[in-house]
Amino acid sequence: MQYLINAAIKGIIEGFTEFLPISSTGHLVLVREMFPLAAPARAVALNNLFDIVVQFPAVLAIFILYRRRLWDSVSSLPQRQESQRFWFGICLAFLPLAAIGIVLKDKIEKHLMHPVPVAIALIVGGLLLLLIERSRAQHRFEKAEHVPVAIAALIGFFQALALMPGTSRSGATIVGGRLSGLSRNPVRATP
Secondary structure (H helix, E strand, O other), rough: OOOHHHHEEEEEEHHHHHHOOOOHHHHHHHHHOOOOOHHHHHHHHHHHHHHHHHHHHHHHHHHHHOOHHHHHHEEEEOHHHHHHHHHHHHHHHHHHHHHHHHHHHHHHHOOOHHHHHHHHHHEEEEEEHHHHOOOOOOOOOHHHHOOOHHHHHHHHHHHHHHHHOOHHHHHOOOOOOOOOOOOOOOOOOOO
């Protein structure tokens, strides 16, 4: 029963941190020893699986929230250059993360998936977000569909910083986007 309670606590932590520009996985790493999901012999494998599966509802929520905007963009791919640039930019921004992740996966898991490096990354990420927030960067792009492909690739490299456990993927993307001239103002999802 204790393992189920621990899983619920970790689920609450994940839910609270997932939609903020802080690393939800980093927070889960910090609480692994306090809230084990199984006996020590099985804990590592179960923690890794839990960290992956518990993020699915957050991804699903994004698709539900932005379903109309995503559908409009996908359905207009053959006709609208703006939609083509958006989806090409999304794919291009993903490539640095995937390539670096494949190359460094074992080193990251061996050396960085521990509380001290995670805590350092959380602190540094928070400070960077505060500095970016205080900056008076010029806004050149109001919508993701307006971002040039080269800027999307640059933002992808910033997103790859999230391979460092404790570094928020959304936080790194925000920093990269703001430094690249993206507006801070969100475009509202249409229901």
